[in-house]
Amino acid sequence: MTRIHDLAVVGAGPAGVAGALTAALAGLDVVLVDGAGRPGGQYFRRPAEGFHAARPGALHHGLDRFTRQWEALRERAEVLLSTRVWAVERADGAITVRCLEGDREERPRTVTARGLLVATGAHDRPLPFPGWDLPGVLTAGGAQALLKGDLVVAGRRVVVAGTGPFLLPVAAGLADAGAQVLGVHEANRRFGLARHPLLAAGRAAEALGYAARLARHRVPYSGREAVIAAHGETALTHVTVASLDAAWRPLSTRTVECDTLACGYGFVPQLDLPLQLDCATRRDPDGGPVVAVDAGMRTSVPGVYAAGEATGVGGAALAEVEGRIAGRAAAADLGRPTPPDPALSRRRDRLAAFARALQGAYPLRPGWQDWLRDDTLVCRCEEVPLSAVREAQAMGAVDARSVKLLARPGMGWCQGRMCGYAVACLVGEDPAPPRRPIAQPVRLGDLAARARPAPDGRKTSSEG
Amino acid sequence: MSGPYRLVRARPEPEFEISVDGAPVAVVPGQSVGAAMHGAGIRSWRTTRFGGRPRGLYCGIGVCFDCLVTVNGVPSLRACLTEARPGDLVTTGEAPAPSGAGGER
Amino acid sequence: MPDVVVVGAGVVGAACAYYAARAGLDVLVVDRGAVAGGTTGAGEGNVLVSDKGPGPELDLALLSNRLWRDLAADGPDGGPDGGFEFEAKGGLVVAETDEVLEALTGLAGEQGVECVAVAAGELGDYEPHLAKGLAGGVFYPHDAQVQPMLAAARLIRRGAERFGHGALMLRTGVTVTGFLRDGDRVTGVTTSCGDILAGAVVNAAGTWGGEIAALAGVRVPILPRRGFILVTEPLAGPLIRHKVYTAGYVTAVASDSEGLETSAVVESTPSGPVLIGASRERVGFDRTISVPVLERLARQAVELFPALAAYRVIRAYCGFRPYCPDHLPVIGEDPRVPGLYHACGHEGAGIGLAPATGHLIARLLAGLDPDLDLAPFSPDRFPQEAS
Ligand SMILES: Cc1cc2nc3c(=O)[nH]c(=O)nc-3n(C[C@H](O)[C@H](O)[C@H](O)COP(=O)(O)OP(=O)(O)OC[C@H]3O[C@@H](n4cnc5c(N)ncnc54)[C@H](O)[C@@H]3O)c2cc1C
Ligand SMILES: Cc1cc2nc3c(=O)[nH]c(=O)nc-3n(C[C@H](O)[C@H](O)[C@H](O)COP(=O)(O)OP(=O)(O)OC[C@H]3O[C@@H](n4cnc5c(N)ncnc54)[C@H](O)[C@@H]3O)c2cc1C
Ligand code: FES
Numbered sequence: 001m002t003r004i005h006d007l008a009v010v011g012a013g014p015a016g017v018a019g020a021l022t023a024a025l026a027g028l029d030v031v032l033v034d035g036a037g038r039p040g041g042q043y044f045r046r047p048a049e050g051f052h053a054a055r056p057g058a059l060h061h062g063l064d065r066f067t068r069q070w071e072a073l074r075e076r077a078e079v080l081l082s083t084r085v086w087a088v089e090r091a092d093g094a095i096t097v098r099c100l101e102g103d104r105e106e107r108p109r110t111v112t113a114r115g116l117l118v119a120t121g122a123h124d125r126p127l128p129f130p131g132w133d134l135p136g137v138l139t140a141g142g143a144q145a146l147l148k149g150d151l152v153v154a155g156r157r158v159v160v161a162g163t164g165p166f167l168l169p170v171a172a173g174l175a176d177a178g179a180q181v182l183g184v185h186e187a188n189r190r191f192g193l194a195r196h197p198l199l200a201a202g203r204a205a206e207a208l209g210y211a212a213r214l215a216r217h218r219v220p221y222s223g224r225e226a227v228i229a230a231h232g233e234t235a236l237t238h239v240t241v242a243s244l245d246a247a248w249r250p251l252s253t254r255t256v257e258c259d260t261l262a263c264g265y266g267f268v269p270q271l272d273l274p275l276q277l278d279c280a281t282r283r284d285p286d287g288g289p290v291v292a293v294d295a296g297m298r299t300s301v302p303g304v305y306a307a308g309e310a311t312g313v314g315g316a317a318l319a320e321v322e323g324r325i326a327g328r329a330a331a332a333d334l335g336r337p338t339p340p341d342p343a344l345s346r347r348r349d350r351l352a353a354f355a356r357a358l359q360g361a362y363p364l365r366p367g368w369q370d371w372l373r374d375d376t377l378v379c380r381c382e383e384v385p386l387s388a389v390r391e392a393q394a395m396g397a398v399d400a401r402s403v404k405l406l407a408r409p410g411m412g413w414c415q416g417r418m419c420g421y422a423v424a425c426l427v428g429e430d431p432a433p434p435r436r437p438i439a440q441p442v443r444l445g446d447l448a449a450r451a452r453p454a455p456d457g458r459k460t461s462s463e464g
Numbered sequence: 465m466s467g468p469y470r471l472v473r474a475r476p477e478p479e480f481e482i483s484v485d486g487a488p489v490a491v492v493p494g495q496s497v498g499a500a501m502h503g504a505g506i507r508s509w510r511t512t513r514f515g516g517r518p519r520g521l522y523c524g525i526g527v528c529f530d531c532l533v534t535v536n537g538v539p540s541l542r543a544c545l546t547e548a549r550p551g552d553l554v555t556t557g558e559a560p561a562p563s564g565a566g567g568e569r
Numbered sequence: 570m571p572d573v574v575v576v577g578a579g580v581v582g583a584a585c586a587y588y589a590a591r592a593g594l595d596v597l598v599v600d601r602g603a604v605a606g607g608t609t610g611a612g613e614g615n616v617l618v619s620d621k622g623p624g625p626e627l628d629l630a631l632l633s634n635r636l637w638r639d640l641a642a643d644g645p646d647g648g649p650d651g652g653f654e655f656e657a658k659g660g661l662v663v664a665e666t667d668e669v670l671e672a673l674t675g676l677a678g679e680q681g682v683e684c685v686a687v688a689a690g691e692l693g694d695y696e697p698h699l700a701k702g703l704a705g706g707v708f709y710p711h712d713a714q715v716q717p718m719l720a721a722a723r724l725i726r727r728g729a730e731r732f733g734h735g736a737l738m739l740r741t742g743v744t745v746t747g748f749l750r751d752g753d754r755v756t757g758v759t760t761s762c763g764d765i766l767a768g769a770v771v772n773a774a775g776t777w778g779g780e781i782a783a784l785a786g787v788r789v790p791i792l793p794r795r796g797f798i799l800v801t802e803p804l805a806g807p808l809i810r811h812k813v814y815t816a817g818y819v820t821a822v823a824s825d826s827e828g829l830e831t832s833a834v835v836e837s838t839p840s841g842p843v844l845i846g847a848s849r850e851r852v853g854f855d856r857t858i859s860v861p862v863l864e865r866l867a868r869q870a871v872e873l874f875p876a877l878a879a880y881r882v883i884r885a886y887c888g889f890r891p892y893c894p895d896h897l898p899v900i901g902e903d904p905r906v907p908g909l910y911h912a913c914g915h916e917g918a919g920i921g922l923a924p925a926t927g928h929l930i931a932r933l934l935a936g937l938d939p940d941l942d943l944a945p946f947s948p949d950r951f952p953q954e955a956s
Contacts, residue, residue, distance in 0.1 A: 035526065037494075037547055042525065047472060048494020048547075054473035087860055098860060103546050104538055123527040133530075135508035135520040142524030145544075150499030151468040151492070178467025234518050235507045270527075276858060380522075380530065382840070383514045395722040396578060396604030398741045405610045405718040408840065413529030413802065413883060418522075437858035437885045441540075441802060444845075445878030447867035513803060513841060540802060540881060 005031045005078070007330050008097050008113035010085050010273060013041015014066060015308025015319035015326075016119030021073045022327025023117070026336045030077035031111055033099060035084035035440070038149070039070050041121050041308075042141060043316035045148040059148050059173060061206060062316070083109065086440040088116060088273050095277075095303065100442060108446045115303045115330045118274050118291070119323060122267035122309035127162075127364070128422050129371045130229040132263070133380045136236030140170045140264030153177045155260025159239055161185040161227040162264040164362040168210035168221075170262055175217035182258055183220045185241055187248055187265070188362050190223025228253070228371040230261055248367030265364055267313045268421060268431075272439035274310065277301050284312050285359045287430040288421070295345060296329030297322055305330055314355030321348045369426065378426065379419040381412025389426055400424045400432060413441075480550040484509070491548040498524075498531045498543030501554070509533050509543070509556035571597040571738075573934055574758055574767040576745045576781055577913075578602075579609035580920050582773030583721040584927025585912050587728040589771075590737040592935040597767065598725060598737070599760060601744035605718035608775045608919065611888025613798060613846050614717045615812055615834065616921040619660045619709035623679050625945035626897060626918070629925050631682070632941060634711050636924035641715075645727060652727075653720035654839050660712025660812040661687070661695050663703050663873070670704040673816040677707045684709045698808055698876045712812050714836060717920045745774075748785050748909070755785065755908035769934055771910045776891035778899065778913030782948075785906045789899055790951050791914045793889035795855065797848045797862050799870070800884040801877070803841025808876060812836045815873065829862060833869035835877075842884075843877065845870040847917070854889055892916040893951070900926055900946040902933055910934065911948045 009020040012034035020032040040046050044066045047053045057063035073079065080101070087098040097111040124139035126132065136155065138146075140162055143154040158179045160171040167184050175181045214221055228250055229240040238257045242250035266286065274291045275281070280300035281289040290313075291299055291306040299306050305326040308319035325344055332338040372378070374387040384407050392406035400423050403409060409423045410416030415436055416423070424431040469476065479490040484501060491500040498521050501509060508518035510532055522530040524544050531543040534555045573589050575582045578600035586596045600606070616637050621627040641651030650656065664670035677684050685708045692699050692706055728737040742762075749757035749764060757766040772781045772789075782789035814834040834846040848862045863885055871878045891914045893899060898915040902908075910933060912926050929939045 035545070047474065048492065050477045050493025050495070051469070051472070051474040052476065054475070056472050058472050087858070089858075089860055096860075104535060104541055123525060124523060133517060133519065133522075135518050138521060139523045139528075142522060142544075145524035146499055146502065146521070147468060150495045150503070151472070151474060152495070152499045152503040153466075153468055154502070176467070176471055278857065380519075380528070383512055383517070392722070395726050396600075396739045396741050397722065398603045399606070402603035402606045402610065402718070405605055406722055411840070411884075413532070414527060415884060417527045435856075435886075437863070438882055441881035441883045443879060443881050444799075444801065444867045444871050447799075447864055447882060448871040448878065450864050513805065539879075 002110065002112050004094060005029045005111070005113040006334055007031075007115045007117060008033065008095060008111050009117040009119060010034070010097065011041060011119030011121055011308065012036065012039040012079070012081070013119060013121050013308060013319060014043055014316045015121070015323035016041065016117065017066065017069050017073055018320040018323030019117045019119060019305070019307050019327040020077055021069050022324045023330050024073060024076035026328065026331030026338055028331050028334060028336065031080065031113060032073065032077055033080045033083045033085055033097060033111060035082070037082045037103060039079075039081065040066065042145065045145055047149065047151050051151055080111070084440045085273060086438055086442045088276055090277055090301065090304070093303065100440060100446065106443060106446060108449060114334065115305065117326050117330060118304065118306040118310050119308045119319070120270040120273060120310055122269045122313055123417060124264045125266045125268045125421050126263065126418055127265045127368050128376060128378050128419070129227065129368070130373055130376045131231055131236075133377055134230050134232050134236045135234065136232065136259055137230050137261045137263065140166060140262045143260070143262035144170050144173060147173050147177055153179045154262060155179060155258070157182055157258040158260040158262060159183055159185070159227060159241070159256055159258045160262045161187075163187045163364065164264070164266050165358060166264065168214070171219055171221075172210045172213040174262070175219055176213060181217060181219045182256055183222065183241070184214070185225035185227060186221065186223045187226040187244060187365070188223065190221060191361070226368070226371075227261055227263060235259070236261060244367065246365070248365035249370050266362065267309060268417070269310045269313060271310060271433060272436040274299060274304065274306055275433050275435060276437060276439070277304055279304060279306070281433045283430060285356050286363065289431065289433040296332070297326035298329055303333070312352070312355065313359065314352060318348065318351040318355055321351060366425065378422055379409035379412065381414050381418070382408040384409040386426075389423065393427060398427070400427050400429060403427055482548050482550070482552040482554060484554045485556055495548055496544050497533060497535060497546045497548045497552065497554060500548050501543065509554070511557065570766045571595045572768045573597070573771060574599060574765055574769075575771040575773050576758065577607065577773035577775055578604045578721065578725065578739060578741065579607045579773065579775050580605070580717050580721040580923040581775065581912050581915060581926055582771070583724040584923040585771050585773055585930045586737055586927070587724040588927040588931035589934050590728040590732040592931045594931075594934060595735065596728070596737045597765065598739045599743040599745060599758075599765070600741050601761070603741050604725065604739065605721040607777075608888045608891065609717050609721050611886055612717050612920050613834065613836075613844055614715050614920055615836070616713040616715055617660060617812070617918070618682050618711050619662055619684070619707070621680075622676060623681070625942070627680060627682070628941055629922055630918070632928070633922050633925035634713065636928055637713060637715065640724070640924060652723045654714070654716035656714045656839065658712070658714060658811050659708060659710045660814070661706055661708050662814060662816045663692065663699070663706035664816040665703060667704045669816050670706075673707055682709060683711060696810060696813060698874050699813070700873055700875050706816070708811070714812060715920065720920070745781060745784070753907055755906055769908050769910060771912055771930060773912045775913055775919065776889045778891060778911065782903075782911065785903070785909050787903055787905050787948070788951060788953055789911060789914070789948055791891045791893055791899070792851070793854050794892045794916065795848070795850045795852050795887055795889055796846065796917070797859070797866060797885055797887045799845040799863060799866050799882045800886070801843040801845070802881045802883050804837065804843060804880065807837035809835055809837045809843060809874065813873065815869070831862065831865045831869060833866070833873050835870050835873055843880070849890070849917070856887060858885065858887070890916045891919065898922060898926065898946055899948050900929055901943045901948055903948040905949060
């Protein structure tokens with residue numbers, strides 16, 4: 001008999017850990033699953049134990065608080081790290097979570113629970129440009145993850161580009177860690193410190209801190225600029241930086257020699273699991289799909305909750321609050337006495353409003369499409385150039401799905417996680433909710449292992 | 465002590481070695497194969513199947529699959545997610561073709 | 570005003586349009602979505618003659634097989650793949666037991682299709698990675714493969730480029746909502762984008778063909794039969810040389826069961842991944858993924874090719890085969906509605922059967938005799954009352 005938990009939580013970032021702990025404290029039997037080997041998610045990613053970092057919090061605000069939550073959770077719940085979820089199913093009111101355990105062994109493992117909290121966070125949202133697949137070009141989050149998790153500085157001479165407030169901690173972290181940061185190129189307007197949206201979000205200290213650190217390292221921070229091409233034979237040697245008009249069309253360019261580019265245009269929530277369960281989505285202000293939730297972080301599917309970036313990109317503080325709300329709702333729905341906490345809801349509303357304001361302050365403008373040449377890869381995995389996308393459109397592929405069917409962008413290893421946003425823009429639509437029945441690659445042998453043979457061995461015609 | 469170590473006041477355990485195509489690469493316990501290689505200045509370890517383009521780390525968190533690598537003969541592991549273990553043999557380039565006739569594997 | 574409006578830009582509609590344009594007709598293809606966005610975008614691309622028992626469907630398949638080869642050879646750049654990854658790779662049908670092998674070779678004898686019996690010991694010459702212990706098989710050199718989405722899109726484009734500007738046009742995002750009539754006769758369609766007058770209308774709406782027929786007031790019973798496909802990571806080289814599947818199917822007639830049926834069909838593709846099919850279930854238009862079905866497909870594939878166990882599945886998709894109660898497609902003019910031609914209901918073989926369907930429809934439209942007896946495919950062969 002498999003054990004049936006009350007609540008399975010996927011994601012050990014701020015949302016998942018806060019949600020799991022809240023639910024456990026309310027008396028639920030909780031299991032938390034994360035593919036990473038260490039807790040923290042993206043924001044609270046911390047150096048490997050082998051570093052014995054005395055001050056890991058130097059790289060993020062609020063790590064101590066998170067660590068306390070994590071320690072408290074470990075005493076009250078089952079936690080499965082290095083365990084990736086590749087599918088979730090719902091039948092007869094129970095949720096089956098299919099996992100692969102071990103970062104290379106990938107042993108199949110199944111977790112069953114009455115409820116599910118999806119706290120799978122987000123990944124970087126790249127935009128394509130010539131040369132973006134050269135080694136040395138990283139996503140902004142990737143550079144950050146290398147630093148926070150492995151204490152590896154992404155490069156010696158680094159350019160940071162993209163849009164959004166996230167560029168600042170990335171640049172500041174790299175500079176503090178010893179990289180020469182040659183510039184931060186914000187494609188939108190550069191907000192003077194007095195008007196920076198982070199101030200409105202009540203994160204003045206944070207914003208001032210980044211500004212001071214960048215100033216100390218003499219890192220230029222410019223608005224209406226972007227890296228529109230990366231160059232090099234087998235690795236990055238220089239980039240083309242352009243000044244942009246309001247629509248992000250290049251006005252003038254210059255060349256900057258560098259060995260590393262950290263580039264990101266916001267984040268894409270990871271929705272594979274909730275979409276497998278058919279949870280309803282809504283559009284975030286930036287047009288991208290996010291899980292629709294009620295005031296208790298309940299999705300449209302009974303027993304399924306979502307918190308953190310999966311319900312809209314809003315950062316670690318909002319993620320934690322949402323996790324706590326979800327944990328309380330799950331406990332209440334399973335009959336544990338849980339008095340309402342209006343303060344928590346008000347905090348969520350406030351942080352969510354700030355998140356929307358931030359998204360509004362850093363929109364993506366269509367001029368980036370002018371950065372592409374015919375031979376610029378749009379899809380890295382299947383090496384699909386812009387010209388192939390245009391050819392598919394000319395043949396009647398009028399939406400992103402049919403462009404994918406004809407020209408293959410999004411068909412490869414990453415399943416459109418990297419190119420999906422750009423392809424949708426190129427065909428002029430908002431990105432559709434991604435349908436990925438297999439959220440993590442799974443070996444055929446592992447998939448086969450659980451199958452029972454056909455009941456009567458009968459098979460029928462074969463043609464597919 | 466290098467920048468990031470100073471920043472967090474790390475007192476790293478002794479490094480161990482893995483081998484990348486026969487060359488030793490030092491790893492602090494807990495680091496990923498991809499981070500160790502990137503830190504050692506190895507920026508790419510695979511080529512794409514159509515254009516032969518070099519690829520290494522890109523997203524750093526397991527979503528782009530650019531960093532695929534073969535470790536101890538196991539192909540197509542994401543280097544950024546795979547924690548290095550002492551003595552790991554990393555081979556770069558295309559994943560090996562399946563060997564031998566059916567029936568075994 | 571076009572001579573013909575084709576409803577549906579799947580592979581069947583594309584073939585109808587191509588051959589009609591070639592026959593000198595002005596053709597307009599309309600689709601509510603994109604080109605190849607229906608079941609054509611959710612199939613596998615097998616062009617098989619091996620899997621059909623003697624009868625009208627096999628005759629259609631043989632004609633279609635010839636036409637696919639012609640279309641491929643006639644590609645724009647003269648390349649062998651026609652611009653749609655045509656591969657005349659041949660199909661290997663394998664039998665797990667002696668009993669099945671006997672049935673398989675028996676069928677092969679009746680089909681009258683070129684084939685080669687393959688003894689157990691020779692299977693490895695065809696497929697080095699095939700599991701040991703199989704009883705034997707039959708190799709069908711005519712079995713082939715296409716990339717169905719590209720095939721549909723390129724056929725439409727080729728027709729447009731080749732047969733004169735205006736002879737073949739595609740309009741996407743146009744939903745057919747009804748028919749224009751002159752008495753019984755169909756004179757066009759009403760659509761979400763206005764009325765379109767035409768000399769004839771071809772219903773190539775696949776799984777939704779029954780809905781189009783209903784708009785004309787006639788019953789053509791076409792229902793969805795769900796199928797899942799697994800897609801592996803791209804392989805550096807082809808692990809599997811031919812189209813390979815198990816022969817279990819010859820022991821069962823076309824099944825009418827509602828329940829799940831699976832049989833292993835495994836093939837490498839030019840783009841690298843291995844495709845693993847296929848399941849059949851009648852569950853309406855339900856897209857919810859079924860992990861047990863995926864597991865069963867994986868198991869059958871690994872039993873056939875143990876080396877596959879080490880490769881990863883990165884994707885799975887499902888589609889809805891358009892099936893009729895007697896498992897034959899509907900091809901021909903509807904005697905109840907002059908001017909309405911049906912070309913739908915090809916179930917799990919619409920890709921393979923598309924060119925023959927298009928060719929036959931084009932002959933009818935051009936007033937020529939079809940060169941194959943269409944009686945078994947007639948649109949009014951079903952009882953009129955709802956079942
Ligand atoms: C690479 C990257 C770096 C970032 N760095 C910062 C930063 O330095 N500062 C900052 O303010 N914001 C950063 N962010 C933004 C970040 O999204 C939020 O700050 C915050 O971490 C969101 O919290 P969360 O709980 O919603 O999700 P996350 O913190 O992202 O946690 C989600 C967790 O779910 C796990 N997961 C996802 N899918 C699966 C699955 N299928 N199976 C098992 N586990 C799964 C992940 O491993 C992850 O641990 C970063 C984002 C990214 C993508
Ligand atoms: C899993 C699976 C595997 C398969 N494998 C194979 C195989 O290997 N070999 C093979 O031969 N066959 C295979 N098939 C079957 C094959 O895919 C279908 O038979 C074939 O694609 C049907 O093509 P079609 O053009 O008739 O229909 P579709 O491709 O579905 O095209 C019909 C079009 O009509 C449009 N339409 C519908 N209603 C309207 C309207 N009111 N107005 C305007 N447009 C409308 C739709 O948008 C659609 O694009 C498989 C099917 C499945 C599900
Ligand atoms: S760097 Fe993207 S998956 Fe490893």
